[in-house]
Amino acid sequence: MNRMTNQEQKSLKKTMILLLLLLVALATAIGVFVWILAEETLLGYRLIGVVLLAVLVALSIIALSGMVAFRRLWYNKPIPIWMFSMSHFFLRWLYPTLTHMSLWFNIDKDDIRRAYTRLNNQALLNHKKRYNADEVLILTPHCLQQAACGIKITNDITQCTECGACNISGLLDLQRRYQVEVVVVTGGTLARKRIQDMKPALVIAIACERDLMSGLMDVRQLPVYALTNERPEGPCHNTRVNLLEVEQVLKRFIKR
Numbered sequence: 001m002n003r004m005t006n007q008e009q010k011s012l013k014k015t016m017i018l019l020l021l022l023l024v025a026l027a028t029a030i031g032v033f034v035w036i037l038a039e040e041t042l043l044g045y046r047l048i049g050v051v052l053l054a055v056l057v058a059l060s061i062i063a064l065s066g067m068v069a070f071r072r073l074w075y076n077k078p079i080p081i082w083m084f085s086m087s088h089f090f091l092r093w094l095y096p097t098l099t100h101m102s103l104w105f106n107i108d109k110d111d112i113r114r115a116y117t118r119l120n121n122q123a124l125l126n127h128k129k130r131y132n133a134d135e136v137l138i139l140t141p142h143c144l145q146q147a148a149c150g151i152k153i154t155n156d157i158t159q160c161t162e163c164g165a166c167n168i169s170g171l172l173d174l175q176r177r178y179q180v181e182v183v184v185v186t187g188g189t190l191a192r193k194r195i196q197d198m199k200p201a202l203v204i205a206i207a208c209e210r211d212l213m214s215g216l217m218d219v220r221q222l223p224v225y226a227l228t229n230e231r232p233e234g235p236c237h238n239t240r241v242n243l244l245e246v247e248q249v250l251k252r253f254i255k256r
C-alpha cells in the first residue's frame with residue numbers, strides 16, 4: 001500500500017516536470033512585471049501592476065509548495081498536513097493550467113490526477129488516524145459489476161449472489177468481515193448524496209482517475225482514500241479493483 005507503483009512514479013515525475021516549467025514561467029512573468037513597474041510613472045497603472053504582481057507571487061508560492069510536497073512524496077518522506085493543505089489548494093487553482101500544459105507536452109491528464117491521488121493517500125497514511133468500522137464507507141462505481149449480471153445491487157449490495165464473476169462478491173465479503181458499509185453508486189451526484197446521508201468519517205473511494213480527482217476536489221473536509229480501478233475491457237465496462245489493496249487499507253484505518 002505504501003510502495004509506489006512504476007506507473008505512479010512516472011506520473012509523479014511528469015507532474016513535477018510540469019510544475020517546474022510552470023514555476024519558471026511564473027518567475028519570468030514576475031521579472032517582467034517588476035521591470036514594467038520600475039519604468040511606469042502613472043499611479044493607476046502602478047497599482048494594477050502591484051496587484052497582478054501579488055497574484056503571481058501567491059501562485060508561485062502555492063506551486064512551490066506543491067512541488068516540495070511531490071518531492072517529499074518521491075523520496076518517501078512524511079508530508080506535513082499544512083503542506084498537504086497548501087498542495088490541495090494549489091491543485092484547485094492550478095489544475096486547469098496544468099492540464100492545459102499537459103496537452104502541449106503530450107502528457108496524459110491522468111498522470112497529474114494519479115500523482116495527486118498518491119499525494120492525497122500518502123497524507124492520510126502519514127496522519128496515523130484510525131476509525132471505527134461503522135464510520136468507514138467504501139464507495140464503488142457501478143461499472144465494477146459484471147455487465148451481464150441482472151441483479152440490482154445499487155440499493156443493496158447484499159443482493160449479490162456471490163457468483164464470483166466480478167469484484168462485488170469480494171467487496172461484500174469485506175463488508176461482512178470488517179463491518180463497514182459498501183455502497184455502489186452510478187455517478188458523482190449519487191456518491192455525494194450518499195456521503196451527505198451517511199456522514200462517514202472516512203471514505204474509501206474506488207473509481208477511475210478522473211472521477212477520483214473530481215471527488216477529491218469536491219469533498220475537501222472529509223478524508224478520502226482513493227483507489228484507482230483497473231479497466232481491462234476499457235473505461236466504464238467490467239472494471240476491477242485490487243481487493244487485497246482494499247483490505248490492506250481497511251486494516252490500516254480501522255480501529256482494532
Ligand code: SF4
Pocket residue numbers: 145146149150151153160161162163164165166167168169
Ligand atoms: S458477483 Fe454478484 S454482482 Fe457480480 S456478477 Fe456475480 S452476482 Fe452479479
